[in-house]
Amino acid sequence: MKALVTGGAGFIGSHLVDHLVEQGLDVVVVDNLSMGDLHNLRQRPEVKVYLEDVCNEKFMQQILQEEQPDYIYFLAAVASVADSIERPAETHMVNHTAVFRMLEYIRRSHLEIKQFLFTSSAAVYGNLPELPKREDSRVDPVSPYAIDKYATERFVLAYGELYDIPTVCVRFFNVYGPRQNPASPYSGVLSILTDCFKQQRPFTLYGDGTQTRDFVYVKDVIQAIWLITTSGVKHEVFNIANGVETSLNDILDTYEDITGRELAINFAAGRLGEVKRSVANIDKLVNLGYQRNWSLKQGLAQYWEGV
Ligand code: UD1
Structure with missing residues (x-):
């Protein structure tokens, strides 16, 4: 094949x-x-x-x-x-x-x-x-x-x-995980965050952090x-998707726990035209036999381990 x-x-x-x-x-x-x-x-x-x-x-x-x-x-x-x-x-x-x-x-x-x-x-x-x-x-x-x-x-x-x-x-x-490139300002937020934790540099948070996403490993x-x-x-x-709605503020807390590091945050205005909340219903996938193996915490922990 x-x-x-x-x-x-x-x-x-x-x-x-x-x-x-x-x-x-x-x-x-x-x-x-x-x-x-x-x-x-x-x-x-x-x-x-x-x-x-x-x-x-x-x-x-x-x-x-x-x-x-x-x-x-x-x-x-x-x-x-x-x-x-x-x-x-x-x-x-x-x-x-x-x-x-x-x-x-x-x-x-x-x-x-x-x-x-x-x-x-x-x-x-x-x-x-x-x-x-x-x-x-x-x-x-x-x-x-x-x-x-x-x-x-x-x-x-x-x-x-x-x-x-x-x-x-x-x-x-x-989608997040190893090999996601953090280099562009439009890279996935978790690749940027991971890089910030690694390099000990400040993270720019657009908006107040209450925006939500459905992050899948x-x-x-x-x-x-x-x-x-x-x-x-x-x-x-x-x-x-993961079928779980997570705010950026929750991500920041979880990731600080995982890394044991504190992150300096620069606050900036929310991005124009950006979606405020996002979460998927994944019943269709589950009915096909999908079982989520990686919670956000587990996925982030493995991602961080490999950094
Ligand atoms: C994502 C997808 C995009 C897709 C869209 C569909 C990625 C990388 N992008 O955009 O291809 O079309 O969903 O809805 O998966 N943020 C910060 N600081 C940063 C970077 C991001 O605060 O340095 C914030 C953003 O403003 C946003 C959230 O983090 O509120 C997520 O951003 P991002 O990872 O770029 O994903 P989406 O905007 O959801």
Whole structure:
């Protein structure tokens, strides 16, 4: 069995590659290292890496023909709302067009695949008040990033149904864990926080810390993806989250306990257009057999241990 992982040198992608290899699959990675890092991938005979852009249509078609993957995991993305607002045309190419073209190629060339999994985001829910977010909750994608993710989801599911391609979509909530890059101001808050604790430098808190998120440890994310693959489910959307709402203030307290260090905090105005509260309903995943292995405390403790 063979899997193609786009974005496989990235934070979540590289953990998925590790898991797929453990499960005995050969893995083909396509990554242009715009967000990813080769250090995230150990050299292994089972893993072939192509340093290419998923927007290179000819190359992607060639890879599909040559490699004939059984599973396709589309994780390549420009995963920043802010970036999508600054460069909507460029990010649209990666977050939408590259996926659409791949689906279209699969359709035209009648490629036989076992599963095509597209990774979407909680961003599609936007700022609507209903909580927790269920997969059938109303959506309100407002940024180019969220609109691309939602539109692509629709194409992925419609292509699945119309042309009998086994497709599935997942919506990531706030994923954290080893290998998440803290370097950009739009990096995940837990990677930034971890770096602050490690370097003993102050953390900038946007707003009053009462904003909430649903943080999910990357190992649970991989478990969820693998469950979705092995269950053979198709033409469905799944939230991937912990199902627990946690405020930033609670995170700060918990993380201080874990590290035994005190954090200096700079307070700044809340980010514009930011979601105040976020939490997922994960019943759909649980009904598939998902059992959360990592509470926030356990995940943070393991993350910190590896730092
Ligand atoms: C996250 C995703 C984004 C996704 C969105 C969907 C990440 C990195 N980002 O954004 O891709 O589209 O959910 O809802 O997973 N914060 C600070 N100080 C910092 C950094 C962040 O106080 O230095 C605060 C933010 O203002 C926010 C919270 O921490 O309130 C979480 O921020 P962040 O990790 O960037 O995630 P989201 O904003 O939820």
